[in-house]
Amino acid sequence: MLLSPLTVASITTTSAAGRDHLDELALEVQRKANELCWEMYLYHRHQPDFRETYKAAREIWSLAGHIHELLHRDPAPLGHVVKDMLELDQLFQLIENDMAAWNDARIDMNLRSSPMRLMRRGGNVKTLHAKLRALEEAIRYLDDDSNLTSEAKSSEMSGREPMIE
Ligand SMILES: [Zn+2]
Secondary structure: OOOOOOHHHHHOOOOHHHHHHHHHHHHHHHHHHHHHHHHHHHHOOOOOOHHHHHHHHHHHHHHHHHHHHHHOOOOOOHHHHHHHHHHHHHHHHHHHHHHOOOOHHHOOHHHHHOHHHHHOOOOOHHHHHHHHHHHHHHHHHHHHHOOHHHHHHHHHHHOOOOOOO
16 A cells, blocks of 8 residues: 655645544554554564564554654644655555564464463464554555545546547
8 A cells, every 4th residue: 555755745735624633543553553563572572573573563653653743733744744654654564564474383382381371362363463454454544534545646647648548
């Protein structure tokens, strides 16, 4: 779900009321990133490329908070917001790609057999992916509700000559 640089122009048309809503969506991205980070940290530290993946997930968390803060500035630096949202999308792609190689067989045997482990819920790839999808959905709402996708598309199309059939 990478956004094109054309979105820089389109977000400036977003109204102040729209920005209030956007800032709420940025917080939701931060909450979902926080849940994903904890799931990773508690259960998946043994997975391949964990450190790099966790670092990227934490960056999503902090970047979403930063975007929220930017949207509260008056005037909001919308070009900056768009640049950071593009980065957010790229970070998400990175963790999604890394996690594709993660599986339950790698779950630490000590963790698996400990009483603490039995008391906890989660700790499997299915739960991890559910949290990943929840984060993706929150990011998509943020992208969509800023009209980034549709406006970027229409400005991209109208700037082009008609297709030859
Ligand atoms: Zn920034």
